[in-house]
Amino acid sequence: MGAKHVCFTCRQAFNVPYGAVGPVKCPRCAGALTILPHRFRPPKKREDEKWNAAQYLVEQGFCYEHISPAAELTKRSEAQANYVPYPENLREAREFVQQYRAFAKKP
Ligand SMILES: [Zn+2]
Numbered sequence: 001m002g003a004k005h006v007c008f009t010c011r012q013a014f015n016v017p018y019g020a021v022g023p024v025k026c027p028r029c030a031g032a033l034t035i036l037p038h039r040f041r042p043p044k045k046r047e048d049e050k051w052n053a054a055q056y057l058v059e060q061g062f063c064y065e066h067i068s069p070a071a072e073l074t075k076r077s078e079a080q081a082n083y084v085p086y087p088e089n090l091r092e093a094r095e096f097v098q099q100y101r102a103f104a105k106k107p
Contacts, residue, residue, distance in 0.1 A: 004040050005033040008055045013042035040064040043088075053093040057086060060097045061104030069100070 002017040007026035014033070016022030026033055036058070043050035057064075067084040084100065087093045097104070 002038055004036045004038060004042065006036055006040070006042065006054075007031055007033055008051065008058075011043075011045050011051050013040070034058055034063075036064050049089045053088055053090050054086075056090060056093050057097070061106050062086070062097065062100070063105060065105070067100055067103045069103075 002015060002020065003022070005014045005016050005022050005024070006012070007029065009031050010026055010028045012026070012028065013036075014023055015038075016035075024033060025031065040054070043054065064086060069084065084096075087096045
């Protein structure tokens with residue numbers, strides 16, 4: 001398990017093994033890469049909607065960490081089954097951000 005270093009400009013993700021530093025700048029555009037957990041599934045290059053949604057979510061502080069609204073109410077094993085899936089289009093992403101605002105990580 002490692003991380004994904006993502007360039008939203010080039011719409012490219014680089015797999016970086018756990019513990020490795022990996023590229024911190026995009027080899028193509030030299031822009032800063034966004035580091036996301038391995039569970040982030042990079043869309044295909046032409047899937048504009050999914051890339052836009054992903055970028056929006058990251059900008060809003062949702063970096064593909066698990067969100068489990070029921071975690072405080074249930075045992076951990078049950079909570080894991082309740083992870084909220086991340087949306088794949090901008091409309092759903094906006095609703096998602098509204099609904100789970102409390103879980104956002106602000107820099
Ligand atoms: Zn780039």
